[in-house]
Amino acid sequence: MSNSGYHRPHRRRNFRRGLAISLILICIIMLLADRQQKSMLASGRLTTDDASSKIMGFIATPIRGTEALFDNAENRINAFEDNISLRAEVARLQDFENKVLDMEMRVKRFEDMLAINSSSDLPDTKIIARAISESKGPFVHSALLNVGRNKTVKLGDAVMTTDGLYGHVISSGSVSSRVLLLNDLSSRISVMSQRSLARAILVGNNTDSPKLNYVSDGADWQTGDRVVTSGDGGVLPRGLQIGTIVMKQEDSFSVDLFYLQNPVDWVWVYPFTPISVPEDLPPSDQFAPETSIQENLPQENLGPETVIKEVSE
Numbered sequence: 001m002s003n004s005g006y007h008r009p010h011r012r013r014n015f016r017r018g019l020a021i022s023l024i025l026i027c028i029i030m031l032l033a034d035r036q037q038k039s040m041l042a043s044g045r046l047t048t049d050d051a052s053s054k055i056m057g058f059i060a061t062p063i064r065g066t067e068a069l070f071d072n073a074e075n076r077i078n079a080f081e082d083n084i085s086l087r088a089e090v091a092r093l094q095d096f097e098n099k100v101l102d103m104e105m106r107v108k109r110f111e112d113m114l115a116i117n118s119s120s121d122l123p124d125t126k127i128i129a130r131a132i133s134e135s136k137g138p139f140v141h142s143a144l145l146n147v148g149r150n151k152t153v154k155l156g157d158a159v160m161t162t163d164g165l166y167g168h169v170i171s172s173g174s175v176s177s178r179v180l181l182l183n184d185l186s187s188r189i190s191v192m193s194q195r196s197l198a199r200a201i202l203v204g205n206n207t208d209s210p211k212l213n214y215v216s217d218g219a220d221w222q223t224g225d226r227v228v229t230s231g232d233g234g235v236l237p238r239g240l241q242i243g244t245i246v247m248k249q250e251d252s253f254s255v256d257l258f259y260l261q262n263p264v265d266w267v268w269v270y271p272f273t274p275i276s277v278p279e280d281l282p283p284s285d286q287f288a289p290e291t292s293i294q295e296n297l298p299q300e301n302l303g304p305e306t307v308i309k310e311v312s313e
Contacts, residue, residue: 234275
């Protein structure tokens with residue numbers, strides 16, 4: 001056998017190996033080229049976007065200027081009418097301000113004459129908190145605050161939002177507290193009309209419009225009246241705004257709550273000390289019935305003549 005015939009299978013094997021290696025190298029080169037092309041396209045796209053944004057901004061500048069010019073022109077046209085209406089409003093408010101200052105001076109004088117303490121029931125200090133969660137189920141409406149006894153929050157404190165009363169604290173932990181909302185089924189607070197000072201009890205019903213109960217006959221409640229806390233019972237401060245009156249049915253008033261107008265995030269707690277009920281004091285000796293003259297006199301000295309003399313005196 002010749003040497004050429006012996007080396008022929010070895011050459012074929014080397015050829016196949018070289019072909020496979022060449023194909024692998026070609027695939028690797030194509031993959032790298034594709035990635036490079038994508039990065040080049042991406043960078044080119046970003047460059048194009050930057051350039052187009054600058055061009056569009058430059059083109060939009062005179063357009064925006066033209067729009068602003070027309071807007072200013074419209075404002076200038078209405079400036080004269082606005083000036084007249086504003087002058088009339090200022091004159092009206094000045095007259096109202098003079099009346100308010102005069103009434104304030106009179107009230108202050110009467111308070112000084114009668115020695116009335118005109119300080120508000122609202123506390124001066126506020127505890128800022130955040131309502132981190134709300135539970136609005138079919139049977140309970142409450143909220144969780146991120147402050148507790150670490151900020152001197154205690155049971156019964158009123159919780160306010162920027163719009164109105166949110167509820168009152170029913171439990172206080174070390175770093176959190178639970179608030180019972182006004183529309184909860186268990187909520188009962190004393191309220192009054194800011195216009196007529198008529199009293200009632202605001203009862204929660206797990207809806208957005210709790211109702212007024214225990215309204216006395218002849219009480220002056222009207223649709224649109226602002227409802228505030230009355231302070232009766234000494235549980236909550238007086239004057240916290242709650243909502244407005246709406247008439248749902250005949251002789252049935254409901255209250256649209258102010259705090260439901262906007263989402264609740266930040267709130268503040270009023271540290272309020274409820275008025276304590278006076279304790280039953282034992283009867284004092286000074287209220288004991290006076291003893292009769294006969295009990296104070298010696299029994300052996302009492303005779304008919306002595307009794308007649310005491311009665312005549």
